[in-house]
Every structure is written in structure tokens, then in C-alpha cells.
Amino acid sequence: MEFVDGRFELREIQKLEGHSDRVWSLAWNPATGVDGVPSVFASCSGDKTVRIWEQSRSTGSWDCKAVLEETHTRTVRSCAWSPSGKLLATVSFDATTAIWENVGGDFECVSTLEGHENEVKSVSWNASGSLLATCGRDKTVWIWEVQPGHEYECVAVLQGHTQDVKMVQWHPTLDVLFSCSYDNNIKIWADEGDDDDWVCVQTLDEFNNGHSSTVWALSFNSSGDKMVTCSDDLTLKIWGTDLTRMQSSDGYAPWRHLSTIAGYHDRTIFSVHWSREGIIASGAADDAIRFFVESEDKDGLFTSKVDGPTYKLLLKEEKAHDMDVNSVQWSPGEKRLLASASDDGTIKIWELAPVPC
Amino acid sequence: MVSGLINANPVIYEKKERRVRGAPSDADEYAVEPIDEQEIFDILLNDTEKICIFKYPEHPYSLEELKVITEDAIEVNDHRSYVRVTFTPTVEHCSMATIIGLCLRVKLIRSLPSRYKVDIRVAPGSHATEAAVNKQLNDKERVAAALENPSLLDMVDECLAPTYG
Numbered sequence: 001m002e003f004v005d006g007r008f009e010l011r012e013i014q015k016l017e018g019h020s021d022r023v024w025s026l027a028w029n030p031a032t033g034v035d036g037v038p039s040v041f042a043s044c045s046g047d048k049t050v051r052i053w054e055q056s057r058s059t060g061s062w063d064c065k066a067v068l069e070e071t072h073t074r075t076v077r078s079c080a081w082s083p084s085g086k087l088l089a090t091v092s093f094d095a096t097t098a099i100w101e102n103v104g105g106d107f108e109c110v111s112t113l114e115g116h117e118n119e120v121k122s123v124s125w126n127a128s129g130s131l132l133a134t135c136g137r138d139k140t141v142w143i144w145e146v147q148p149g150h151e152y153e154c155v156a157v158l159q160g161h162t163q164d165v166k167m168v169q170w171h172p173t174l175d176v177l178f179s180c181s182y183d184n185n186i187k188i189w190a191d192e193g194d195d196d197d198w199v200c201v202q203t204l205d206e207f208n209n210g211h212s213s214t215v216w217a218l219s220f221n222s223s224g225d226k227m228v229t230c231s232d233d234l235t236l237k238i239w240g241t242d243l244t245r246m247q248s249s250d251g252y253a254p255w256r257h258l259s260t261i262a263g264y265h266d267r268t269i270f271s272v273h274w275s276r277e278g279i280i281a282s283g284a285a286d287d288a289i290r291f292f293v294e295s296e297d298k299d300g301l302f303t304s305k306v307d308g309p310t311y312k313l314l315l316k317e318e319k320a321h322d323m324d325v326n327s328v329q330w331s332p333g334e335k336r337l338l339a340s341a342s343d344d345g346t347i348k349i350w351e352l353a354p355v356p357c
Numbered sequence: 358m359v360s361g362l363i364n365a366n367p368v369i370y371e372k373k374e375r376r377v378r379g380a381p382s383d384a385d386e387y388a389v390e391p392i393d394e395q396e397i398f399d400i401l402l403n404d405t406e407k408i409c410i411f412k413y414p415e416h417p418y419s420l421e422e423l424k425v426i427t428e429d430a431i432e433v434n435d436h437r438s439y440v441r442v443t444f445t446p447t448v449e450h451c452s453m454a455t456i457i458g459l460c461l462r463v464k465l466i467r468s469l470p471s472r473y474k475v476d477i478r479v480a481p482g483s484h485a486t487e488a489a490v491n492k493q494l495n496d497k498e499r500v501a502a503a504l505e506n507p508s509l510l511d512m513v514d515e516c517l518a519p520t521y522g
Contacts, residue, residue, distance in 0.1 A: 093502050118502075322472060
């Protein structure tokens with residue numbers, strides 16, 4: 001891989017201020033930043049608001065285009081764009097999920113989903129945008145079917161985790177749902193029949209070389225045959241599956257532990273995101289952002305398929321923020337742009353660039 | 358809420374005499390004085406000024422008198438901006454352990470520079486559900502959610518409220 005020998009540096013492109021409390025999460029609009037469409041992302045905060053940031057065509061810098069407020073009454077914990085980029089889902093400690101529609105640059109709350117008993121912590125759209133998943137403090141994962149007229153019908157309430165569920169994430173191509181929890185486990189959910197018969201098909205726990213403390217986040221590689229998870233146990237773990245089997249057997253093939261990235265982080269890892277070209281970014285409570293790439297032994301002498309792939313640290317940005325880094329997200333555009341959100345109330349845009357020779 | 362006191366007859370210890378902090382010499386008048394263990398202790402249990410006497414929620418005694426917190430149980434590394442406070446509940450099934458820990462965290466968050474990383478834990482072997490209490494106290498999402506809960510926040514503020522006389 002090209003990254004192994006090249007030297008990279010992380011350039012701070014912009015620091016965005018506006019939120020008046022910690023920024024918990026951010027999400028790039030997947031339909032922007034390509035084909036000349038200015039890139040857009042949303043951020044959400046302990047200040048109960050969501051902010052929409054858009055890149056200026058003339059200056060290239062990001063400006064706050066909208067503040068979505070007076071809908072959520074408590075912390076907005078997480079947000080996610082539908083695949084078309086037309087809808088934004090936001091979840092809050094106020095126990096609700098809000099769906100916002102972008103109407104000519106104005107954001108209108110078109111639906112509010114109620115059902116969770118208390119804090120909702122994460123939201124994810126499936127690849128086609130027909131299903132939405134949410135999870136929260138009540139230990140459950142909910143699956144909602146998107147219906148005409150901004151109606152959302154709950155088709156499943158999944159119970160299985162024994163503690164609050166920190167994050168839900170759909171597989172990038174298949175309708176298989178992944179959740180991770182304060183109970184240290186990752187659970188995989190699939191529809192076993194035609195009748196919205198969602199069941200837990202696999203649990204990745206400590207006995208499967210899994211995490212020994214809270215699992216905060218997960219992310220897939222571009223092909224969807226590998227997943228990375230991050231944890232309070234200070235490790236990242238790489239998991240793999242047989243994608244061909246997963247596609248043919250109607251959705252599910254077992255996932256297994258491939259590799260553990262340990263010894264690099266000093267405090268809880270809150271966020272992990274795998275770029276299209278294979279760079280894993282992590283954001284942690286030690287204020288740092290780190291980048292990892294798969295490392296292949298060129299001589300082949302020490303490469304053993306049995307041991308799984310190994311990963312090396314490409315770069316560590318100490319003091320990326322003044323406080324905890326809560327979220328790191330690669331942009332969908334051409335450049336290697338990363339956005340990070342922090343307890344210090346700011347968002348930073350970074351470019352990972354090769355060091356000029 | 359509990360009907361009776363969890364520990365009706367706690368052992369009360371004498372308050373320790375405070376060291377007098379040395380006045381900065383003229384030579385380093387503008388030097389930044391690093392935060393040390395005593396300063397953290399004073400933040401948590403200031404009974405020499407009128408700012409705050411941190412009361413054990415169910416007793417009129419301070420956490421110092423109950424030896425829930427001692428200066429020895431505070432570790433500070435100002436260079437690394439790190440504090441760890443280890444507290445000892447009076448009984449090992451103390452149901453107030455989480456709220457005490459939450460109060461300690463809130464007090465430190467409000468008093469220390471934001472660069473500080475704070476870990477709060479119960480003393481090893483001092484609590485029946487030690488691991489669960491520690492995990493909860495150090496999960497910042499749960500702490501954030503708890504502090505948005507008006508009744509819980511009232512309770513914390515009451516514990517941290519200044520008392521006079």
C-alpha cells in the first residue's frame with residue numbers, strides 16, 4: 001500500500017466556532033463535495049442545537065448556514081444524513097429522533113420519532129434510505145421503516161444488549177445492522193424472514209477476542225468486508241467476514257476478529273472512521289487524532305494469514321483539540337479531508353497530505 | 358430513596374491541620390504555580406474559607422471527617438494536566454457512592470482549567486460493586502446525561518452548596 005513508505009502530515013485547514021457547549025458528533029452530507037456541489041456537514045452539541053456548515057465556492061472555507069434549534073430540548077448526541085442527502089436525522093437525550101428536510105437551504109423538522117424511554121444516542125440510515133435505526137440508554141435498538149409522507153413506522157424493537165447502546169451502524173451495502181454497547185459487546189442484527197423478523201445473529205464479546213470495556217463506535221471499510229471498533233479498553237479491533245457469502249446467503253455470514261491495535265491510545269477512544277482508501281482515523285479522550293493503515297510485510301517472511309493483517313500508526317496529531325475528541329469523520333469528496341468535533345466546542349477541518357519531497 | 362441511613366454510626370475523624378502554602382517569592386512572582394494535591398483537596402473540601410463545605414449526602418459531617426477523601430488519595434500531575442481522586446465510601450454497599458463520585462467530578466470540572474483530565478474511582482476493595490461504580494463515573498456520556506436531569510443536578514448542587522457557620 002502506498003501509505004506505508006510515504007510520509008504524511010496533517011494540516012489544519014479551518015477551526016469552526018459557534019457551538020456553545022461540547023460538540024458530540026458530526027456527519028458529512030454524502031451527496032455533497034463531489035461533482036462541483038459544495039461540501040456540507042452537520043454538527044450537533046450539548047448546546048441542544050444542530051449546525052449546518054457549507055463550504056464557500058469562492059473562498060473554500062466553511063461557514064455556518066443554518067442553526068437547527070428549538071426542537072430538541074436536551075443534548076443532541078448524534079446525526080446522520082440519508083443516502084440522498086435530502087434528509088437529516090438527529091437524536092437527542094430528550095428521547096426523540098427528529099427528521100429534517102432540506103428545502104432550498106432551509107431545514108424544516110418534518111417528523112419526530114418517539115418511543116425510546118430516555119436518551120437516544122445514535123442513528124443510522126441503511127444503504128437505500130428505506131430503513132432507519134436508533135439506539136439508546138434504554139438498552140434497545142429500534143428499526144424504523146420510512147413510509148411516504150414523512151411517516152416512520154417502528155418495525156422492530158431489538159433487545160439483547162444488557163446496558164445502554166452507544167452506536168448503531170448499518171452495513172454499507174447490505175441490510176444488516178451493527179450495534180455496540182456499554183456492555184462491551186457488538187451485536188449483529190439481520191432480518192431472518194420476510195416479516196420483519198429481526199434477530200441477533202451474532203454477538204462479538206470478550207470471548208471472541210472482543211473488547212473488555214465500553215465499545216463506543218464502529219466503522220466499515222469501503223468494500224464492507226471489514227469493520228473497525230473502538231473502545232474504552234484503549235484498543236481498536238479489526239473484524240472481517242466473507243462478503244461473497246454474506247451477499248449470497250441473504251445477508252449474513254459470521255464475522256471474526258482479525259487484529260487488535262493496542263498500545264497507541266492513552267485514554268478512551270470515542271470515535272473511529274475508515275476512509276474509502278483504507279486509512280483508519282481515531283479520535284480519543286487524550287485530545288489526539290491518530291491514523292492507521294494496514295501494513296504488509298514486503299518480504300513476506302513474517303506475513304502469516306493466520307495472524308491476520310497488521311496495522312501501523314501512520315501519524316499521530318497530539319493536541320488536535322484542547323479537550324476530548326468526540327468524533328472524526330472523513331469527507332466524501334476527492335481530497336483527504338477529515339472533520340473532528342471536540343469537548344472544546346470547536347470543529348476542525350484537516351487535510352492529510354503527503355509531505356513534499 | 359432509602360428510608361433509614363445506610364451507615365447510621367460512621368466513624369468520625371478529626372480534621373487535619375492545614376499546611377500553610379508558601380507565599381511565592383519575589384523572584385518568580387509571575388511564574389505559574391502548578392496545581393498540587395493540597396490544592397485539589399482544598400477545592401473538594403474547602404473548610405477554611407467560606408466557599409464550600411462538601412457534605413456527605415446523608416450526614417452532617419464533611420467527607421474529610423468521614424475519611425471518604427484524604428489528601429493521600431489525590432494524585433495530581435500538573436504537567437500532564439491529570440488528576441485522579443480515589444474515594445472510600447464509609448460502607449462497602451454504600452448506595453451513595455455514585456452520587457459522591459458525581460459530585461467530586463462536577464466540583465473538579467467547575468474548578469479546574471479545562472485542559473485537565475479527571476478520573477474518579479472508589480478505593481480498591483472499598484465497594485461491593487467497585488467496577489460498576491468506576492465505569493459509570495468515568496463514562497462522560499452518562500455523566501453528561503445525569504447532569505441534564507434536573508433532580509439529580511439539584512442533588513449535586515445541594516451537596517456542593519456553600520454552608521456557613
